[in-house]
Amino acid sequence: MALVTMKKLLCEAERKKVAVGAFSVGNMEMVMGAVRAAEELNTPIILQIAEVRLKNSPLELMGPMMIAAAKNSKVDIAVHLDHGLKFETVQKALELGFTSVMFDGSLLELDENIKQVHAVVAEAYKYGATVEAELGVVGGNEGEGKKHEILCTRPDDAVKFCKETGVDALAVAIGNAHGNYPVSPELRFDVLEEIYNKVSTPLVLHGGTGISDEQFQHAIKLGVRKINIATASFDHLAQYAKAYCDTKEKANYFELSAQEVQGVYENVKRHIKVFNFIND
Numbered sequence: 001m002a003l004v005t006m007k008k009l010l011c012e013a014e015r016k017k018v019a020v021g022a023f024s025v026g027n028m029e030m031v032m033g034a035v036r037a038a039e040e041l042n043t044p045i046i047l048q049i050a051e052v053r054l055k056n057s058p059l060e061l062m063g064p065m066m067i068a069a070a071k072n073s074k075v076d077i078a079v080h081l082d083h084g085l086k087f088e089t090v091q092k093a094l095e096l097g098f099t100s101v102m103f104d105g106s107l108l109e110l111d112e113n114i115k116q117v118h119a120v121v122a123e124a125y126k127y128g129a130t131v132e133a134e135l136g137v138v139g140g141n142e143g144e145g146k147k148h149e150i151l152c153t154r155p156d157d158a159v160k161f162c163k164e165t166g167v168d169a170l171a172v173a174i175g176n177a178h179g180n181y182p183v184s185p186e187l188r189f190d191v192l193e194e195i196y197n198k199v200s201t202p203l204v205l206h207g208g209t210g211i212s213d214e215q216f217q218h219a220i221k222l223g224v225r226k227i228n229i230a231t232a233s234f235d236h237l238a239q240y241a242k243a244y245c246d247t248k249e250k251a252n253y254f255e256l257s258a259q260e261v262q263g264v265y266e267n268v269k270r271h272i273k274v275f276n277f278i279n280d
Helices: 006-016 028-040 059-071 087-096 110-127 155-165 189-198 213-221 231-246 253-275
Strands: 020-024 045-050 077-084 100-103 130-135 169-172 203-205 224-229
Touching: 006 020, 006 077, 006 130, 006 169, 006 224, 020 028, 020 077, 020 231, 020 253, 028 045, 028 059, 028 231, 028 253, 045 059, 059 077, 059 087, 077 087, 077 130, 087 100, 087 110, 100 110, 110 130, 110 155, 130 155, 155 169, 155 189, 169 189, 189 203, 189 213, 213 224, 213 253, 224 231, 224 253, 231 253
Parallel strands: 020 045, 020 224, 045 077, 077 100, 100 130, 130 169, 169 203, 203 224
Antiparallel strands: none
């Protein structure tokens, strides 16, 4: 199909009352596994990479590969910068051809977050790109970043934020956290429902690893149209790679690569089915 904007996929998800899966990638095998799953299920996805991952997976290398994969895919794919922390990184992603960017000003005061996100929206508009931002604080940590305590999004702040920034997608904090949860999370669906009833902007759920299928689908029914999956895919890749190496006296690079692709494929495929209410 084509490289498309995230806004296009969010509009389709809203029409179908489902959520589009946004899958973080860090190497070629992860890109290949995610795209294979999307094509097999004939379902659009988002390929994304977070700024904190760039020290391991440089943007100038990953970006063109992600874009090429989207352009050559049999399904629509958006390419997204996740948790952009600096305006310069957002700008670089846009120049490379990313069709969506996120600026994460969630640790800033509300007015400063609004100011900086508004500037990103204006810049992205020049490229026809979609913008996501975060309000409230999603817990845990993204990559090797500092761990943050959860601060739930205030519904009235969400109204002000969306109106004054013109953002295309809003990541909310409702008890969700990045990384692996030590125990099953207790999500504040009451907060999510109030936000959904007050804003028309598509909502995003970060910290998807460890959230149950039932919780995912409940959140989707309350307006979540994009769900991020990162840790689960990295973990699956590592697990499949280790399982392969443990059975071999001498590992073969090409066989190892194929196992990494398979690990990501299995994880992405499972989540796509949940997010789109696809039953086997």
